[in-house]
Amino acid sequence: MCLPGNQAFFILKGTMSGHDSKYFSTTKKGEIPELKEELNSQYKDKKKDAVKKVIAAMTVGKDVSMLFTDVVNCMQTENLELKKLVYLYLINYAKSQPDLAILAVNTFVKDSQDPNPLIRALAVRTMGCIRVDKITEYLCDPLQRCLKDDDPYVRKTAAICVAKLYDINAELVEDRGFLETLKDLISDSNPMVVANAVAALAEIQESSSKVIFEITSHTLFKLLAALNECTEWGQVFILDALSSYKAKDARDAENIVERVTPRLQHANCAVVLSAVKVILQQMEHISSQDVIRTLCKKMAPPLVTLISAEPEIQYVALRNINLIVQKRPLILAHEIKVFFCKYNDPIYVKMEKLEIMIKLASDRNIDQVLLEFKEYATEVDVDFVRKAVRAIGRCAIKLERAAEKCIGVLLDLIKIKVNYVVQEAIIVIKDIFRRYPNMYESIIATLCENLDTLDEPEAKASMIWIIGEYAERIDNADELLESFLETFPEEPAQVQLQLLTAAVKLFLKKPTERPQEMIQVVLNNATQETDNPDLRDRAYIYWRLLSTDPEAAKDVVLxxxxTISDDSNQLDSSLLDELLGNIATLASVYHKPPESFVSRVKTVQKPEEDEEYLEGQDSGQNESSAPIPDSVVASVPANANRAASAAPVQPAAAPPMPDLMSDLISLDLVPVSEPTAAAPSGPPLPVIFPASAGQGLQISGRLIRRDGQVFYSLAFENNTTGPLDGFQIQFNKNTFGLAAAGPLQVPSLLPGTKADTLLPMLLFQNLSVGPPSSVLQVAVKNHQQPVWYFTDKIPLQALFLEDGKMERGSFLETWKALPDSHEVTRDLPTALISSVDATVEKLSSSNLFYIARRMLKDTNQDVLYLSCKVPYVSGKSIPFLVELTALVGSPGVKCAVKTPSPEMSPLLFDAIDFLLK
Amino acid sequence: MISQFFVLSLRGDNIIFRDYRADVPKSSAEIFFRKVKFWKGEEGEEAPPVFNVDGVNYLHVKVAGLLFVATSRVNVSPSLVLELLQRIVRVAKDYLGVLNEESLRKNFVLVYELLDETIDFGYPQTTSTEVLKSYVFNEPITIDAARIPNLGAAAIFMQGSRRMPGTAVTKSVVANEPGGKKREEIFVDIIEKISVTFSSSGYILTSEVDGTIQMKSYLTGNPEIRLALNEDLSIGSGGGSNYEYGGSGGMGMVMLDDCNFHESVRLDDFDLDRTLTLLVIHFIITKVPPDGEFPVMNYRMTQEFKVPFKVYPTISDVGAFKAELVLKVRAEFANTITANSVVLRVPLPKSTTRATFQLELGASGQSTDFKESNKMMEWSLRKVTGGSEHLLRVKLTLSQERNANIKKETGPVSMNFTIPMYNASRLQVRYLQIVKKSKTYNPYRWVRYVTHANSYVVRL
Known part of the structure; x- marks a missing residue:
């Protein structure tokens, strides 16, 4: 910090009353005794200035906690300015000096009955901010009084204070009946009080699994009435609460909309967006197309006006509009011009505007839009230029009739010969070729002029794909490919794979001498000189195909x-609907469902002894002896886990795991006909690819763990009219790099038959980057059908390592060592612990190991501590420390997890939820 | 709701820090600053105003060279948080007069007190300076405004290039004048930002006016104020869907696409639900104004308007390694009006190695510059009187032999300017009436107009 606060304060004093300045110069006595003396001065002004100095020191991080008693002594004053300063100090130090904080309690309680409403409110507000149990106890009576105070300022402060108290001690709030009083405040005569009560109730509801705050038609009326009267912020609280209300019928919905629509005219963007959310939601209940059309018309101008606000607000508005136009494109269909980029827009605004322009582009306005894109493609910011070029391509794919115009613009841009523009254009042209095959090959010649400028993998790969795909129409395709081949070993995998395929295509299309030589070189390179299993596998497959049956190879490769489709409406409809329900929240900015980024870390109510267990350890005040009572540990058979882990039956004969290489060389291309021995046992496999999608082929499957190895347990069902054979499987990059360890062993399937198989899997083969995700994209093909793509979920429990059991000591140590920010909690409402022993046994058979157990006396809940480990690249592993709290026999388990990789925790929650079902 | 609020300097120093919920670690300010400074791992990349790091949501606005930040763990309304940050800025300005690092540091006790009343447990309570006055007891310590650079006559309207400016004066609304008594006065500013895009053939592709009627009141006792606007003002759906009037230029009427009002505004003679078929004869805002600076009305207009400047750029080859760019600017407004700080910027072809500028004979108050690093030329004119025309010739030396793309690589021309006492929309304050408390009560009333360029672009 360049200008220390106390120095700033010193200037302050100097200007106000010059003679005070001497107190702030470094004194012989030292600062603290000096301040102490001043704090105990009998002159009010001197006291006040002293407290200011203390606070100045506090804000720059100096420890002035030793002055606690002296500062608290200044609290009993009629002077509000001084009182506020003391309160500010108290909030800061009460946590570290809980015993001393008690000294202030009397004054607090007294202040809460002061004739001055400001002082009453201040006392309650401040007490709620002091998160010290002893203070909290004394808060209840004053709070009770203040909730029913005559002064609305006091009541509105007390309403928020209930939420504060709930955050510290939920039970206390429920026991003392504060929730009922809070609900009564919804009918308060003062709209500010109503708004704060709504905000507090909404927050309490969010952290509780019980129904606490539900809007009935009665409360609805009250809320709508308060909406017109309260401050802009209160309007937002009320509107957000309204958005959870489900209208009874169309008339109910229309009534709400009618009352909310005037809010669209508000100058506060938050009010406008929250009103839009309510209206959009109620529109779902309205059937009259006329009403919907009118509403759409009314929403357009305010939405557009948001784009004139500060750039930060614009960004939020644009992200929301992006969602809205996906659902209701009509609202802004005529407003595309307002989304044209201004030259001085910040880059994050420009990028969002581009997205919306693509979404609003239509045959009617495409000329205008293309003119804009073309202009953007010559701007300075490289990322923006690239996105503009891609936008042109996306419009071509979206609007068939405009495709030619778009290609024209792309060619114009290529002619400018700006390196990154050319590369981006080639990438999108490849997509255009895929969308409109055999329509625009005439432009290939122009593309080929730019071969030597390509230096980015994606652009290179795209160009190579184009050459391979249209090899028969490019006279010198062999020459062109050869020019890339020289650098084959150094190229990134993406380019190598494309080169390999293109070379095969060329050979199949023009089996002349040069391509033949080329294919030899490529196959040699790709099989022998590379470590990339994808490349090697693909090369071997081509090799075998080519050497066995070139005609079959043609069928496969060519x-x-x-065809691909327009991806500008990328969000799938269920996610889109979820996000539309979250308009005007962060979810609508991130375009992610709230649970993916919200982790309510601290609001989770911890019973007192629990607190001691975890936080007592943190502060090091507890003895290091085990906070988990030994008696509890002893109550579980010591060898329970061991027995449990040995429990699962041996899997029926492991599938053959042939050496991949030799297999490929020796394998007959006739598909394996004898059914595989491995018939997976256990619960029926979920359908991961329904027959309706696979033209009669149905695939069920789940990743499972057997003997420390991950298998994909799969079942193929042929509901087509003919036999299916030649099954192959491939996995896309995924978080854990799961890939097949061997070929898929599925026999030829006659119509109406089914085959089960266990596919051994390897980890960390093709890792995807980005945040952890359970998504596993799978491609399956056979000889008779096109390639099928589908998505499965990776159950984390299939990855739990056998050595995931932690010693109690190290469990505690690890728990202590991990920062609180690494703790994530989730309520699993449908999970059930029917009996602790059975659950422990079941969990440890899935490598989720029991550590200890204890009982919460007041709630009769059991708390289980468990650990597990998930492998991580290069032989490392990630430990998870799990705490399950539940009432045995009734559904609902609270799961807390602490791990060095908290981003993985959603996956773990899913796994536990699955295991506890 | 929000967990923390803090203000950082652009160097990352913590100026103000307030924690409301104790659920986000104290290190958040540091984490935030590092993330913003090296967005995508690169310095200079601009971070979006909302992002999430390790489960903590960071929302920020940049104002007056400071970062105002809020953190939250829950799925809050980002527009609420960003709007709140902007309001805190406004309240701070009202109280401190000038908002900068120094004034915040000097007044931190006051700022903490303000924050406690503004936000409780992360929920915004009130952001009205008027209301806050009854709960806040610290007196602001003003800093010497004269020491702040950039507060010349024109610069009053130039603070922060992006934010809607309009700080009419830089004195605190709350503090007493040195003389003891406050001067009774009120400022009404009609501030318009105009965005125009011209095609290469000189046609107007898009044009838009974003306007604000901003008020800053130093009146005691909150008298009622009446503000009357044009009689021919009409509000309704303009823009693309406005077929009835589309392109006709509005026949002299002022047609706003949309507008919104401050919550204290009463619209007695106005029904917003009526459409553009309604001609408002008498548009009066009757209000008890709050203290401090606030926008009375924001409006947006896409109706065609007379543009203040026309620019004619041409570029041509004049030899193998040479090209000539000619820029002509004509001021289209009345000669009684003068535009300030007019700047034209043109990105030149990448192969440009040198640019020689040739101003008109007798040109004064003009300067030119060429930045080799980003190939950007700049032409500044300190003052441009209405009706005048100015010309600049730029001779370019290129490192590459001429190519067909020279036109594509040049431009677009972007223009910045400020025109006091001029507004593009022709929206006017017909009168500003203050309901008198006594006969002798006659406060100073100031009504001022100013137009800025927002995105004023001419394509080549």
Whole structure:
């Protein structure tokens, strides 16, 4: 910090009353005794200035806690300015000096009955901010009084204070009946009080699994009435609460909309967006198209006006509009011009505007839009330029009739010969070729002029794909490919894979001498000189195909590809609907469901002894002896886990795991006909690819763990009219790099038959980057059908390592060592612990190991501590420390997890939820 | 709701820090600053105003060279938080007069007190300076405004290039004048930001006015104020869907697409639900104004308007390694009006190695510059009187032989300017009436107009 606060304060004093300045110069006595003396002065002004100095020191991080008693002594004053300063100090130090804080309690309680409403409110507000149990106890009576105070300022402060108290001690709030009083405040005569009561109730509801705050038609009326009267912020609280209300019928919905629509005219963007949310939600209940059309018309101008606000607000508005136009494109169909980029827009605004322009682009306005994109493509910011070029391509894919115009613009841009523009254009042209096959090959010649400028993998790969795909129409395709081949070993995998495929395509299309030589070189390179299993596998497959049956190879390699479609409405409809319900929240900015980024770390109510267990350890005040009572540990058979882990039956004969290499060389291309021995036992496999999607082929499956190895337990069902054979499987990059350890062993399937198989899997083969995700994208093909793509979920429990059991000591140590920010909690409302022993046994058979157990006396809940470990690249592993709290026999388990990789915890919650079902 | 609020300097120093919920670690300010400074791992990349790091949501606005930040763990309304940050800025300005690092540091006790009344447990309570006055007891310590650079006559309207400016004066609304008594006065500013895009052939592709009627009141006792606007003002859906009037230029009427009002505004003679078929004869805002600076009304207009400047750029080859760019600017407004700080910027072809500028004979108050690093030329004119025309010739030396793309690589021309006492929309304050407390009560009333360029772009 460059200008220390106390120095600033010193200047302050100097200007106000010059003679005070001497107190702040470094004194012989030292600062603290000096301040102590002043704090105990009998002159009010001197006292006040002293407290200011103390606070100045506090804000720059100096420890002035030793002055606690002296400062608290200044608290009993009629002077509000001084009182506020003391309170500010108290909030800061009460946590570290809980015993001393008690000294202040009397004054607090007295202040809460002061004739001055400001002082009453201040006392209650401050007490709620002091998160010290002993103070909290004394808070209840004053709070009770203040909730029913005559002065609305006091009541509105007390309403928020209930939420504060709930955060510290939920039970206390429930026991003392504060929730009922809070609900009564919804009918308060003062709209500010209503708004704060709504805000407090909404927050309490969010952290509770019980129904606490539900809007009935009665409260609805009250809220709508208060909406017109309260401050802008209160309007937002009320509107957000209203958005959870489900209208009874169309008339109910129309009534709400009618009352909310005037809020669209508000100058506060938050009010406007929250009103839009309510209106959009109620529109779902309205059937009259006329009403909907009118509403859409009314929402357009205020939404557009948001784009004139500060850039930060614009960004939020644009992210929301992006969602709104996906659902209701009509609202802004005529307003595309307002989304044109201004030259001085910040880059994050420009990028969002581009997205919306693509979404609003239509045959009617495409000329205008293309003119804009073309202009943007010559701007300075490289990322923006790239996005503009891609936007042109996306419009071509979206609007068939405009495709030619778009290609025209792309060619113009290529002619400018700006390196990154050319590369981006080639990437999108490849997509255009895939969307409109055999329509625009005439432009290939122009593209080929730019071969030597390509230096980015994606652009190179795209160009190579184009050459391979249209090899028969490019006279010198062999020459062109050869120019890339020289650098084959140094190229990134993406380019190598494309080169390999392109070379095969070229050979199949023009089996002349040069391509033949080329294919030899490529296959040699790709099989022998590379460590990349994807490349090697693909090369081997081509090799075998080519050497066995070139005609079959043609069928496979030159098969017609499914055309791609416009991706500008990328969000799938269920996510979109969820996000639309979250308009005007962070979820609508991130375009992610709230549970993916919200982790309510601290609001989770910890019973007192629990607190001691975890936080007492943190502060080091507890003895290091085990906070988990030994008696509890002893109550579980010592060898329970051991027995449990040995429990699962041996899997029926492991599938053959042939050496991949030799297999490929020796394997007959006739598909394996004998059914695989491995018939997976256990619960029926979920359908991961329904027959309706697979033209009669149905696939069920789940990742499972057997003997420390991950298998994909799969079942194939042929509901088509003919036999299916030649099954192959491939996995896309995923968080754990799961890939097949061997070929898929599925026999030829006659119509109406089914085959089960266990596919051994390897980890960390093709890792995806980005945040952890359970998504596993799978491609399956056979000889008769096109390639099928589908998505499965990776159950984390399939990855739990056998050595995941932690010693109690190290469990505690690890728990202590991990920062609180690494603790994530989730309520699993449907999970059930029917009996602790059975659950412990079941969990440890899935490598989720029991550590200890204890009982919460007042709630009769059991708390289980467990640990597990998930492998991580290069032989490392990630430990998870799990705490389950539940009432045995009734559904609902609270799960807390602490781990060095908290971003993984959603996956773990899913796993536990699954295991406890 | 929000967990913390803090203010950082652009160097990352913590100026103000307030924790409301104790659920986000104290290190958040540091984490935030590092993230913003090296967005995507690069310095200079601009971070979006809302992002999430390790489960903590960070929302921020940049104002007056300071970062105002809020953190939250829950799925809050980001517009609420960002709007709140902007309001805190406004309240701080009202109280401190000038908002900067120094004034915040000097007044930190006051600022903490303000924050306690503004936000409780992360929930915004009130952001009205008027209301706050009855709960806040610290007196602001003003800093010497004269020491702050950039507060010349024109610069009053130039603070922060992006934010809507309009700080009419830089004195605290709350503090007493040195003489003891406050001067009774009120400022009404009609501030318009105009955005125009011209095609290469000189046609107007898009044009837009974003306007604010901003008020800053130093009146005691909150008298009622009446503000009357044009009689021919009409509000309704303009823009693309306005077919009835589309493109006709509005026949002299002022047609706003949309507008919104401060909550204290009463619209006695106005029904917002009526559409553009309604001609408002008498548009009066009757209000008891709050203290401090606040926007009375924001409005937006896409109706065609007379543009203040026309720019004619041409570029041509004049030899193998040479090109010539000619820029002509014409001021289209009345000669009684003068535009200030007019600047034209043109990105030149990447192969440009040198640019020689040739101003008109007798040109004064003009300067030119060429930045080799980003190939950007700049032409500044200190003052441009209405009706005048100015010309600049730029001779370019290129490192590459001429190519067909020279036109594509040049431009667009972007223009910045401020025109006091001029507004593009022709929206006017017909009168500003203060309901008198006594006969002798006659406060100073100031009504001022100013137009800025927002995005004023001419394509080549």
């Amino acid at each position: 098969a017609e590809k499914p």
